[in-house]
Structure formats: C-alpha cells, structure tokens
Amino acid sequence: MRKEYTNDDVYDFLAKECRHSPELWEKFGEGILSHVKDVDFWDSLSEHLDCLRVCNECRKPMIVGYVVNGCDTYCSDECMHKRLSGQEYKELYDDGNGDTYWTVWYEDSITYKR
Numbered sequence: 001m002r003k004e005y006t007n008d009d010v011y012d013f014l015a016k017e018c019r020h021s022p023e024l025w026e027k028f029g030e031g032i033l034s035h036v037k038d039v040d041f042w043d044s045l046s047e048h049l050d051c052l053r054v055c056n057e058c059r060k061p062m063i064v065g066y067v068v069n070g071c072d073t074y075c076s077d078e079c080m081h082k083r084l085s086g087q088e089y090k091e092l093y094d095d096g097n098g099d100t101y102w103t104v105w106y107e108d109s110i111t112y113k114r
Contacts, residue, residue: 053105
C-alpha cells in the first residue's frame with residue numbers, strides 16, 4: 001500500500017529511507033530530526049538520496065515540488081512565486097513541453113495528495 005506524502009512528512013520519510021541502507025543510517029539516520037534547519041546537512045543528504053531535493057528559496061528538504069528550467073527546485077507555490085510569477089511559470093511549463101514542471105521524486109514509494 002502506498003502512503004501519500006507531503007513535504008511536511010519529509011523528516012519521517014527520510015528516517016525510514018535511511019533505515020534501509022546501513023551506510024546512510026550510520027551517516028545520516030539518527031541525526032535527521034536534529035538537523036531540521038541545517039542546510040549543509042540537507043545538501044549533503046540530497047547527494048545520496050534521489051528522492052530528496054532542497055528548495056532553492058527556503059532551503060528546506062523536499063520530496064515533492066517544482067522544477068524550473070530543469071534545475072531550480074521549489075517546495076511550494078509560495079517559494080516558487082518569490083522567484084517567478086504564475087504567468088512566467090505557465091510560459092516555462094509550455095503545456096508540458098518545457099523543462100518546468102511539478103513532480104514527485106520517488107514515485108515508487110510516494111504519492112502526493114494536493
């Protein structure tokens with residue numbers, strides 16, 4: 001059964017993911033909740049887990065969100081709209097033909113309920 005996650009669940013989700021890998025658990029697992037505001041920690045962990053990104057605006061970890069121009073990531077409408085307007089997003093999205101979109105980074109384990 002698939003669980004529906006939001007970015008509010010990211011800390012619990014990541015702790016569970018790290019438990020599946022002894023190497024990740026040793027390096028990151030027990031410290032996840034103690035690093036809630038540690039940007040360097042999240043950047044380091046995101047290099048090891050494909051399901052994790054870090055928001056370009058608020059610098060919080062995320063497992064669902066927006067990709068803009070194929071590289072910038074945002075966890076929410078609020079963060080994305082600090083950098084570009086809704087109209088700019090629509091133009092970059094280009095009816096699904098652009099490199100700008102909303103996504104879930106770990107579809108096998110996560111579904112997202114809007």
